[in-house]
Amino acid sequence: MLINKIYEIDSCDDVELNIKRESKLEFKLCFDDEKKPEALVFITPGLGGDADDNYREHLAETIARDLNVAVVSVNYHCIGNRPNTGSTFYMDEIDKLILDATTQAAGIKLPYSVDKIQNYDQMSEIFHFINQALIEGKKEGKFRLDYYLNLHVSLQPTKNEYQNFGIMQAQDLINTALFLKNNAPFDTMGGGIPVIMIGSSHGGYLSHLAAKIAPWLIDGVIDNSSYAKFLWKLVGFGKEIDFMQYSEFSTFSLFRHICICGSTKTFWTSNSSSPYFFSPARRMIRNILESSHLEIQSFYPKPYYVSYHSFYDKRIAPPEDKIELYDIFKKYHFDAKLYMIKDQDQIDGKFIKSLDHGMDMSIKTLIKKELSIMLEKIKKHPKKEYKDKSISYPCEDLLYKFTQKEDKILLEVERN
Structure with missing residues (x-):
């Protein structure tokens, strides 16, 4: 029988701006209590229609019913920033x-x-x-x-939140995974249950960012149309x-x-004299396409990556950035596959329906197409326990250090 559970947990404060978080982190877990889930699968919504609760619940139930996985949907920080989601x-x-x-x-x-x-x-x-x-x-x-x-x-946004953009949101995904590894209402293989992140657009971006922040935790990323660099239009100022x-x-x-x-609403500003200045260092940590950071990540357990992207997505997620990102993944020996969709004959009306941003893609079809393949790879090459659960990224004049302690990912920002 399908079980849907809702959780509220403490997650993270805004370390960058020294703002105490007022809200709890809410997430939903869907699983079949007659199966032993092989993975925690996060379906992370973006900022469009896929953030709708009814759509997310139906998709989660379909995947949990058809595949042997538990499905997680996280209401990450500032997800309610559109009128249709309560702003x-x-x-x-x-x-x-x-x-x-x-x-x-x-x-x-x-x-x-x-x-x-x-x-x-x-x-x-x-x-x-x-x-x-x-x-x-x-x-x-x-x-x-x-x-x-x-x-x-x-x-x-709802819950009196604001746009931090990326970092707190990715921490929310990671903290949810860490909580469930220790507290899920089913066998999590001693906490070793694989974690796979799936998302479109901003959801895909957050999936990549979570893997950057905690590469020892995230086993795979399945992505549709994410941007490889932070998007100016979405930062808020x-x-x-x-x-x-x-x-x-x-x-x-x-x-x-x-x-x-x-x-x-955001506290970030272009005013360089403000403590809330969105400096080059703040931008750098939020970029997935950052060669020096990818090199650092390559020394850690490597997640699997697969991505679909429209060659004509010029306005929101430039394809040249995505191509460069996946070339760098290959340079550092990640198992990473990018499908660049270029031709009208690739539009089948069921899986891919356009060449615009997001391609009107069926996420259910994407999951059924790629998830089993990724799970087989993970089974053949399971991650070994990685003791040093900490990673640091130099960013201009700042050093971002992410450390897993018990069931939380903690951030420290120091002068570099």
């Missing part, structure tokens, strides 16, 4: 500056100062006012019929540089004459 709109000081400057340039006089916008209702009222002013202005010939305003809003180019999304769905750009 809410608000305006911070930069958003208000953009609103004020943009409406002044368009000659639209607001009914009250932007400083008085304190809640969602007031924000909505102002946006309706601007939209109506644009409609009337077009009727009077003040604006072209195709004219619209670009404005920016921020997203407050791109609006400080160019709110249209570096916003996470833009939409006309709320107001016909306003393009609303949005970004997730």
